[in-house]
Amino acid sequence: MASPQEQEIYQAIKQAIMEQKMRPNMQLVEEGLAESFGVSRTPVRNVVRRLAAEKLVTIIPYKGAFVSCPTIHEARQVFEMRRVIEVAVVRKVCTHLTDEQYQLLARLIQEEHQAQHGGRIFEAIRITGDFHLQLAEASGNSYYHRYLEELVSLSYVIIALYGEQKTKCCDDHQLILNAIRQGNVDIAERLMIEHLDEIEQALHFEEQYERPLSLTDIFANRRSRVGSGSHS
Amino acid sequence: MASPQEQEIYQAIKQAIMEQKMRPNMQLVEEGLAESFGVSRTPVRNVVRRLAAEKLVTIIPYKGAFVSCPTIHEARQVFEMRRVIEVAVVRKVCTHLTDEQYQLLARLIQEEHQAQHGGRIFEAIRITGDFHLQLAEASGNSYYHRYLEELVSLSYVIIALYGEQKTKCCDDHQLILNAIRQGNVDIAERLMIEHLDEIEQALHFEEQYERPLSLTDIFANRRSRVGSGSHS
DNA sequence: GTGCACAACATTGTATACAATCTTGGATTC
DNA sequence: GAATCCAAGATTGTATACAATGTTGTGCAC
Numbered sequence A, B: 001m002a003s004p005q006e007q008e009i010y011q012a013i014k015q016a017i018m019e020q021k022m023r024p025n026m027q028l029v030e031e032g033l034a035e036s037f038g039v040s041r042t043p044v045r046n047v048v049r050r051l052a053a054e055k056l057v058t059i060i061p062y063k064g065a066f067v068s069c070p071t072i073h074e075a076r077q078v079f080e081m082r083r084v085i086e087v088a089v090v091r092k093v094c095t096h097l098t099d100e101q102y103q104l105l106a107r108l109i110q111e112e113h114q115a116q117h118g119g120r121i122f123e124a125i126r127i128t129g130d131f132h133l134q135l136a137e138a139s140g141n142s143y144y145h146r147y148l149e150e151l152v153s154l155s156y157v158i159i160a161l162y163g164e165q166k167t168k169c170c171d172d173h174q175l176i177l178n179a180i181r182q183g184n185v186d187i188a189e190r191l192m193i194e195h196l197d198e199i200e201q202a203l204h205f206e207e208q209y210e211r212p213l214s215l216t217d218i219f220a221n222r223r224s225r226v227g228s229g230s231h232s
Numbered sequence C: 001g002t003g004c005a006c007a008a009c010a011t012t013g014t015a016t017a018c019a020a021t022c023t024t025g026g027a028t029t030c
Numbered sequence D: 001g002a003a004t005c006c007a008a009g010a011t012t013g014t015a016t017a018c019a020a021t022g023t024t025g026t027g028c029a030c
Helices: A006-020 A030-037 A041-053 A072-095 A101-119 A123-138 A140-160 A172-183 A185-201 B003-017 B030-037 B042-053 B073-093 B100-115 B121-138 B143-163 B171-182 B187-203
Strands: A057-060 A064-067 B057-060 B065-066
Touching: A006 A030, A006 A041, A006 A140, A030 A041, A041 A057, A041 A064, A041 B042, A057 A072, A072 A123, A072 A140, A072 A172, A072 A185, A072 B073, A072 B143, A101 A172, A123 A140, A123 A172, A123 B065, A140 B073, A140 B143, A172 B057, B003 B030, B003 B042, B030 B042, B030 B171, B042 B057, B042 B065, B073 B121, B073 B187, B100 B121, B100 B171, B121 B143, B171 B187
Parallel strands: none
Antiparallel strands: A057 A064, B057 B065
16 A cells, blocks of 8 residues: 555554654654655655554644553553454454464464563564454454554553553463354453453553653643742 | 644545545546645645545555445445444443433434435435444544544445435434433344444345446456457 | 557656744843 | 743745656557
8 A cells, every 4th residue: 555665664663662662752753763764754754644543653733743642541442442343353253263364373372472481572562462463354354453453553552651561461362262263252252351351450540650751741730839849 | 633734635535535526446646636725746645645544545556546446345344343333332322421412413313304305415424424423422432433434434435336325214313312312222232233234235235236446347357258259 | 450669648656945833042121 | 030032943844846657659560
């Protein structure tokens, strides 16, 4: 759809965000990125706008593009949407999973384990997402995959913001895959919901943990205090 | 998010596609559009790419952008996805529809009736879509609305391709709204599914009605015949 | 007459230049 | 010393120019 050059830039920036090399609220300056990739601003601009359409970055007119910093509220919406889509995916896949697709998913789980044990944490996280996406792909409905790709990307950012760094939920995928393999629709659905709930509940969504990272929010209640304190 | 200028161009082109002023597979030439709107190619280009991200147009590199022409297969996927999302929307809205939201939806239904009776067919179609979108908005989860907006737009194109021009399903919306108002989750869900199924089944999805409009497809089986006929 | 090569054209892809807007720093005024 | 205004800088938004690519038409060879 887009030119191969743009596709490359898109993948690079997206991966940088997902691997937390670019943290939420960090600015994406077009000229800087253009220089890094050895191209002009034009293709970079297109990519940034595409990422904005996917809500991975937020554009403020005449100010700049920033890595999105989902609020707790938005994060909950993302996981709610994931539940809806992934339940539909699981239910559908239960009825017609080919051997080939099964093998692919099983291998992903194995790779995830290996990365986990090898301490390659970002690879493990990436593969975790790939499992969900591959499952969506197996459903045969491209919209499940398309929308889930967006939601999974956002999940990475959300976990970066509110999650603890350790990831453990490995067996869940295997259990889900087993249930699907056996065509156990209701069990597979239940397991998927529990799995997603587990991820969501591992996040620090209590108010005190909110990390807005936008300065306006951080110092929102300061104004009244300034001037009343004793500054030496 | 995008500049107001681009937003205007976006709305205009999108509406033109939805009102069938631009038919599937028609090319969107950037310079032509730019001239129409009195701007340069740059903002038009951004809009076209945005529409491509929404699958409303298809870009072929170095060739052009064309109004999408969903296949029967893709159309079915769109309606499957709609069912999943809209069922979730309806179930959620059942539990917390405010009076204000109810009034808004009731008024949309009324407007739809008026447009229908007044013969303003495209307005009626537009309002039909607005009802579904407004319902999604009432759910409070912006992702329902975001994705549904895409799917509803595509539905217009699909109906343009495979549907008959008469639209009748008016009472459905009222029945759904009543069920929601009464908090009847299961009935509301059933009605929504039936409603969407009705729309889908009103489409001519039999093979003989497929209108690909891409010339390669139209004349796919011609080659063998050429030369064997008697051309005077 | 048919098939192929090449050139002209149309259209998109990319780079660059300029305009619009926001932010920041300093000078001026009180 | 504090507040305000204005100018300089930084960054994005838009327009234009040029390069890459695909399409179409024409002429030549056979």
